[in-house]
Amino acid sequence: MIAGIGTECFITKYSVLDLDVWWHLKVGDWIVEHRAFPHTGILSRTAADRPWMAYSWGYEVLLSRFYAWLDLVGIGAFGTLLTIAVAVGLFWMLHRLSGRFWVAWLLTITSCSAFLFNIMPRPVFFSMLLFSVTLTLLLEARHTGKVKSLYWLPVIFLFWANLHIQFIYGLLAIGLFLAVNLLNHIAERWNVYSKRGEGLTLPVVPLLGVFAGCVLISCVGPYSYHLYQVIFDYSKSKITYTMISELQALSFKGPSHFLELFLAAAAFFVVGCRNKLDLFKLVLLVAASVLAFRTTRDAWFLCITAAAIVADFPISAEKRDRQINLQEALGVTLAAMLLLMVTARNWNFNRRGLDQTITGQFPVNAVNYLRRNPVGGPMYNSFDFGGFLTFYMPQYPVAIDGRNDLYGDEIDAKFYSSETADPSYTADSFLNEAGVVILKSSAPLAKLLPTDGRFRVVYRDEVAEVLARR
Numbered sequence: 160m161i162a163g164i165g166t167e168c169f170i171t172k173y174s175v176l177d178l179d180v181w182w183h184l185k186v187g188d189w190i191v192e193h194r195a196f197p198h199t200g201i202l203s204r205t206a207a208d209r210p211w212m213a214y215s216w217g218y219e220v221l222l223s224r225f226y227a228w229l230d231l232v233g234i235g236a237f238g239t240l241l242t243i244a245v246a247v248g249l250f251w252m253l254h255r256l257s258g259r260f261w262v263a264w265l266l267t268i269t270s271c272s273a274f275l276f277n278i279m280p281r282p283v284f285f286s287m288l289l290f291s292v293t294l295t296l297l298l299e300a301r302h303t304g305k306v307k308s309l310y311w312l313p314v315i316f317l318f319w320a321n322l323h324i325q326f327i328y329g330l331l332a333i334g335l336f337l338a339v340n341l342l343n344h345i346a347e348r349w350n351v352y353s354k355r356g357e358g359l360t361l362p363v364v365p366l367l368g369v370f371a372g373c374v375l376i377s378c379v380g381p382y383s384y385h386l387y388q389v390i391f392d393y394s395k396s397k398i399t400y401t402m403i404s405e406l407q408a409l410s411f412k413g414p415s416h417f418l419e420l421f422l423a424a425a426a427f428f429v430v431g432c433r434n435k436l437d438l439f440k441l442v443l444l445v446a447a448s449v450l451a452f453r454t455t456r457d458a459w460f461l462c463i464t465a466a467a468i469v470a471d472f473p474i475s476a477e478k479r480d481r482q483i484n485l486q487e488a489l490g491v492t493l494a495a496m497l498l499l500m501v502t503a504r505n506w507n508f509n510r511r512g513l514d515q516t517i518t519g520q521f522p523v524n525a526v527n528y529l530r531r532n533p534v535g536g537p538m539y540n541s542f543d544f545g546g547f548l549t550f551y552m553p554q555y556p557v558a559i560d561g562r563n564d565l566y567g568d569e570i571d572a573k574f575y576s577s578e579t580a581d582p583s584y585t586a587d588s589f590l591n592e593a594g595v596v597i598l599k600s601s602a603p604l605a606k607l608l609p610t611d612g613r614f615r616v617v618y619r620d621e622v623a624e625v626l627a628r629r
Contacts, residue, residue, distance in 0.1 A: 174238025175231060175513050176520050177279030179561040180222070182546040184234065185553065186213050187223030196381040200565045202549040204537050204556035205589055211565040212382045214389055215282035217322040231513040238280030245287045246271055249463065252291040256298060257470035258479030270466045273418035274458035278405055282323035287459045289319045293329045294467050297336050301439065304359035306366060313372040320377035320386060327390050328450075328460055332443055333373055337366045339439040389564055398568040402542070402575050405456040419458050423448055426465035429472055440468050521547040522597055522623035529595070534617065534627045539593035541602055542574055544623070548597065558589050580607045596626040 174180070182202065189201055190213065197213050200206035213219060225233035249270060254263035293315060300309050312333065319326040343360040378384045400406045409416045423444070430440050443464055451461030507515075517523060522544055529552070538555040540548055545560030559566060559574045566574075577584040580603035584590060596614060598605040605624045609616050618625035 174235045174280050175517055177238075177281065178543050178546050179281060180234060180238070180279065180546070181548075181550040182560050182562065183215065183219045183281070184222050184226055185549045186216070187219030187221070188226075190216055190220055191223050200562075202553070202556060203558075203560065203562075203565065205558050205570060206565050207556065209565055209567075211562065212385060212389055214324045214382060214386055215322060216381065217318070218282040218285060231510055231517070232508070235508060235513055241280040241284040242275065245275060245284050245291075248288040248291045249466070252295045252463075253466055253470040254480075255295055255482065256467055257472070258474060258482075260480050262470060266466045266470055269418060270422065270462045273415050273422060274462045277415055277458055278456055283325060283456070283459070285319065285322040286325040286328065287463065289315055289322075289326075290329055290332070290460070291463055291467075294332060294463065297332060297439075298467060298471050300361060301336075301359060301437075304361060306361055306369065309366070309369045312369055313376045316373040317376045317379060321380045324386065324389060324393070326377055330370075330373060330377070331446065333370050335442050335446065336439055337363070337370050339442065340366055342438070392564060396563060396568060398572045398575070399563040400454070402571060403563075406454050408453055409451075409455055409458075415458070416455075419451065419462055422462050422465040422469070423451075426468040429469050440471075444468060519622070521551070522625075523551065524620055525597060525618055525623035525625050526552045528618045529625065532617070534595040534625075536594045537592060539590050539596045541578060541597065541599045542571075543599060544597055555595070558593070578602050578604045580604050594628050598624050598626070600624050 185202055186197065190196060196216060198210060200209045200211045222234065222237055225237040227233070229236060246267065250263055250267040253266045254260060257263050257266070293312060296308050296312060300306060316326060316329065319329060340361050341363050344363055347360065377386065380386070382389075409419070411417060411420075426440075426444050430437060430444060444461075447461040447464040451457045451459075514523075526548070536555050537558070538548070538552075539558045542559050542561075545557045548555065548557050549560055559570070563571060573587055573589070577587045577590055578598070584604060584607075590596070596608065598608070600619065600621060600623055608614050608626055609624075613629060614626040615629050616624060617627045
């Protein structure tokens with residue numbers, strides 16, 4: 160399993176094809192260089208004074224160090240390691256819950272096929288991994304009736320909140336767990352359904368302490384409680400959900416979407432076929448389904464939840480396998496990674512191969528032309544190029560990049576309209592003041608702007624078009 164996933168990463172080189180990995184890298188470099196954390200829109204010219212928080216700063220610093228140590232191979236290796244870590248963490252969760260190797264293996268393969276390769280390795284991969292650990296602890300506590308293991312959760316959230324903003328999904332799971340146990344206590348007190356619920360009811364006060372501890376410790380970081388403002392702002396965003404395909408609802412145009420639906424249906428069946436209703440599993444599964452079917456990027460939340468519920472189907476102790484110990488897990492993982500490193504050259508996973516892959520996707524040659532033939536700014540650029548340009552041409556602050564929380568709906572909508580050659584592009588103030596324009600060659604604006612008397616084409620290839628003001 161590990162070798163197969165690593166091979167997929169090496170062959171596709173998809174770690175370096177992500178539009179956002181480049182601005183994440185540049186932000187990590189900025190943090191390391193300045194030994195501080197940004198609070199405004201660094202790297203941007205159109206939103207430089209807007210408030211902004213690098214809420215994934217832990218991921219960005221790690222990415223920056225991998226690049227500093229291993230160059231482009233470091234970016235690819237970091238993405239590959241993250242991908243493998245998610246798969247291993249998922250298998251660990253499913254084997255721990257099911258107690259059966261082949262059940263865990265099959266569910267891991269199915270789940271990974273449903274979500275793991277739908278998006279590039281990003282900070283959300285830390286959310287996938289840490290949510291798997293969090294959900295395992297919650298479900299095991301439900302079986303044992305002991306809160307003690309949940310005391311590890313605040314430690315998990317100390318890291319999680321500084322790695323990715325979707326720690327909020329973990330808080331959602333813990334909050335639902337607390338609410339269900341509180342309802343069970345109330346029901347038992349009033350003798351409503353004391354014998355119908357599945358799982359043991361845990362004491363509410365320690366659970367409340369765990370939940371409060373997770374919330375409080377999530378504020379331990381450079382941005383404190385202001386992270387929750389970012390979450391609130393994201394919840395109000397609308398335009399980005401029309402611009403970015405991975406933020407849109409499932410289209411069912413690929414097999415991964417059907418696998419996601421299959422996992423969800425299997426989990427609902429497992430919950431429904433039990434004589435005793437597990438309210439926590441049902442409510443969490445419903446919440447995960449609402450989020451995941453609304454946004455393709457959140458497929459991981461539903462797939463991990465559904466796989467855990469299927470794996471947690473009770474069996475007798477004698478049918479359970481011996482738990483894999485830490486030494487065995489580390490040994491297998493390290494052996495597989497060593498094998499991948501040895502064979503990586505066979506897939507051209509090296510500096511030259513990665514550079515060729517990047518050149519075919521991003522405006523490398525266009526930027527190199529501008530370095531040889533400088534054109535005065537400011538710069539206007541395609542949305543998809545923004546992240547790469549922050550890294551490869553930092554002397555020109557970008558007009559737009561993938562930080563939707565920085566630019567907001569109004570600016571995003573303006574760039575989206577202009578790049579699609581909407582007639583309103585002539586009123587785009589950011590374009591009107593630009594001295595140099597870098598667009599995707601396939602963008603409608605790239606075909607229209609050469610006919611605009613204000614600009615002339617100075618460079619064009621299959622990837623990018625560069626225009627300068629006359």
